[in-house]
Amino acid sequence: MKDQLYQYILGIADNSLILGQRLGQLCGHGPSLEVDIACTNISLDLFGQVRSYYQYAAKLAGGDASEDSIAFLRKEREYRNVLLVEQPNTDFAYIITRGFLFDVYHELFLERLMHSKDETLAAIAAKSIKEVRYHRSFSSEWMKRMGAGTEESHRRVQDAVDSLWRYTKEFFQPTEAEKAMAEAGIGVDTSSFKATYDQHIAEVLQEATIVVPTSPYFQRGGKEGVHTEHLGYLLSDMQYMQRTYPNMNW
Amino acid sequence: MTSAEVNIDERLAPLLREVSDPEIPVLSIMDMGVVREARLEGKTAYIKLTPTYSGCPAMDVMGVDIQRLLKKYGYDAKVELVLSPAWTTDWITPSGRASLEAYGIAVPLEPEADKAALTGSERIVKCTHCGSQNTRVVSAFGSTACKALFQCDDCLEPFDYFKCLK
Helix, strand or coil, rough: CCHHHHHHHHHHHHHHHHHHHHHHHCCCCCCCHHHHHHHHHHHHHHHHHHHHHHHHHHHCCCCCCCCCHHHHHHCCCCCCCHHHCCCCCCCHHHHHHHHHHHHHHHHHHHHHHCCCCHHHHHHHHHHHHHHHHHHHHHHHHHHHHHCCCCCCHHHHHHHHHHHHHHHHHHHHHCHHHHHHHCCCCCCCCHHHHHHHHHHHHHHHHHHHCCCCCCCCCCCCCHHCCCCCCHHHHHHHHHHHHHHHHCCCCC | CCCCCCCEEEHHHHHCCCCCCCCCCCHHHHCCCCCCEEEEEECEEEEECCCCCCCCCCHHHHHHHHHHHHCCCCCEEEECCCCCCCCCCCCCHHHHHHEEEHHHHEEEHHHHHHHHHHHHHCCCCCCCCCCCCCCCEEECCCCCCEEEEEEECCCEEEEEECCCCC
């Protein structure tokens, strides 16, 4: 039970860590100053949330485990994030679409995790959701602006949606830890809000004049630690300091 | 859930008012509403702080500042971060709101108005320089997690708006 709770927490937190790292990579590279600041602000929120989750996980793990060892010293196969969030920063339409597909899920997920029987998880969720509502609103607004914008921006958003759509089903395919935690009233049964997710996505895409893909092909694996090639590069960048100078502190 | 009730020892309250938010120096941590509990047991002070935003880098600094200040008065401070109930902008005190305005940061509106202002559908945030409401959002994310960036179309000056968090 304790081990499953630990795995469950990592599953939640790793999504935010990896997306936060991706958005952090935009620092100084955003398409405009305001967007640069927005993306890194969102990154900071996600990292803050991650710290709360990892501190809790470290307490459960005991021994030498710490938030830093969990964040920085695992191997690629030990990260539990969904494939969507590790996808690289290509163009801005792609970055926003990736965020949008995650943010809608994230908000619906936290709305339910707030009612967890686990007090710590419920508290982190209640805190995080206030921030995540701003993230969802930011990415949704950009989806609409670009989708219903110029021919070029529309094409790029449609391409991004078509390309990233295959990663959206993984949210709703539970792991063993997720099933056990949902049953215990600690975790969230994500299948319970799949229809709501699809509806929220469809509403924004419609306003953005973007077609919802109908492809039946979906990819999964991240939750079991089987990642796309992009994660390894991200981790080597993220981990090199702790690997080179173990236990270093600011 | 939005309990504003806090339990703060009278002997510690005036001292904690000396500690300010490192990002908004005109605001004490008491005005910010982030001190949730302050108890004294002998010479040890037990302080519970709650973050404004999860990733707010100012929280660690506040903890260290509290320890440093209380040490000056002979207390050993133990600072703990608590998440529940989650902080809301409602906990900023009236004097805190006044200091924010005087410092040039527009104070948070109620949720519906906040949304209208941030999505640009209404011009309702008052410019902190000239008082005009002819202002527009430049970016929903500003120099810190808690603020948005606005610009006044009358005096043309930019200013920060403290976002509503409930």
